[in-house]
Amino acid sequence: MNQPAREQAGRGQAIRDGIASRGLVHAMSAHNPLSARLAEEAGFDAIWASGFELSAAYGIPDASLLSLTQHLEMTRAICDSVALPVIADIDTGYGNAINVMHVVAAYERAGAGAVVMEDKRFPKDTSLLEGGRQELVGVAEFQGKIEAAAAARRDPSLVVVARTEALIAGLGQAEALARAHAYVEAGADMILVHSKQKTPDEVLSFIAAWDGRAPIVLVPTAYPQLTEAAMRESGKIGVVIYGNHAIRAAVTAMQQVFRQIRAEGGIAGADAAIVSVEEIFRLQGVPAMKADEARYLR
Numbered sequence: 001m002n003q004p005a006r007e008q009a010g011r012g013q014a015i016r017d018g019i020a021s022r023g024l025v026h027a028m029s030a031h032n033p034l035s036a037r038l039a040e041e042a043g044f045d046a047i048w049a050s051g052f053e054l055s056a057a058y059g060i061p062d063a064s065l066l067s068l069t070q071h072l073e074m075t076r077a078i079c080d081s082v083a084l085p086v087i088a089d090i091d092t093g094y095g096n097a098i099n100v101m102h103v104v105a106a107y108e109r110a111g112a113g114a115v116v117m118e119d120k121r122f123p124k125d126t127s128l129l130e131g132g133r134q135e136l137v138g139v140a141e142f143q144g145k146i147e148a149a150a151a152a153r154r155d156p157s158l159v160v161v162a163r164t165e166a167l168i169a170g171l172g173q174a175e176a177l178a179r180a181h182a183y184v185e186a187g188a189d190m191i192l193v194h195s196k197q198k199t200p201d202e203v204l205s206f207i208a209a210w211d212g213r214a215p216i217v218l219v220p221t222a223y224p225q226l227t228e229a230a231m232r233e234s235g236k237i238g239v240v241i242y243g244n245h246a247i248r249a250a251v252t253a254m255q256q257v258f259r260q261i262r263a264e265g266g267i268a269g270a271d272a273a274i275v276s277v278e279e280i281f282r283l284q285g286v287p288a289m290k291a292d293e294a295r296y297l298r
């Protein structure tokens with residue numbers, strides 16, 4: 001993609017300022033620079049560099065199979081392509097607290113404004129899978145990983161989000177709250193509490209019981225009925241992440257168009273349903289390249 005619009009430093013500040021000024025920051029998932037740019041054009045505040053989406057893009061399960069390098073390099077490409085702050089999904093931190101230090105420093109250098117690290121044991125299983133393996137590490141071990149993440153950042157604005165999977169693992173609200181408190185004590189800037197319940201009830205009761213010391217981050221994939229208006233009303237939610245809507249939208253569109261082309265035996269009918277090649281040229285930054293050609297090519 002052309003013309004990176006980002007500044008090199010302080011990218012977490014945009015997330016912190018967004019919460020302070022607008023109350024709620026909304027992040028859209030992306031699995032490559034193109035999807036990130038579309039989210040930016042649609043008016044989202046931030047990009048979620050999702051491990052689930054990139055795993056799906058590679059056609060593999062989201063179960064610690066994607067390598068650090070694969071996710072880091074895609075995150076770097078996304079950071080280079082949009083002006084929005086990028087929230088990087090670093091899964092379990094790829095190992096112990098020492099791995100976490102290496103990983104957080106690398107994502108910060110890649111341009112991330114936030115990292116989200118979850119308290120599952122490596123190798124993890126994806127959170128929304130029915131019957132998935134959901135084993136958590138001990139609280140003290142994860143506190144060490146949070147402290148390591150905070151210590152590894154050079155840019156103090158980088159947001160360290162601690163994600164508890166206690167509700168996903170079926171451990172209940174008391175465990176989720178205890179972990180969230182312990183993670184804030186260890187230095188987490190925000191707490192992501194994840195849930196796979198089909199209604200927002202368990203998340204809402206967590207929010208009601210939360211003392212608000214750190215903003216809450218939600219990924220409402222399983223309970224889409226919870227609106228941004230309701231999140232704002234609680235006054236405790238800082239960021240909402242739409243976790244997988246880029247890849248799901250892409251799959252829906254490709255399935256429909258591919259089926260149509262097979263059914264019709266050609267591409268004439270499908271043309272009306274998809275963007276023009278010129279639109280792709282625009283998204284690739286071809287107009288800017290042509291302007292540069294006119295100026296510099298001799």
Ligand code: SPV
Nearest residue numbers: 050051052053089127243
């Ligand atoms: C992701 O998008 O990679 C996430 C969110 O971590 S979820 O898939 O719901 O666990």
Ligand code: MG
Nearest residue numbers: 050051052089
């Ligand atoms: Mg993930």
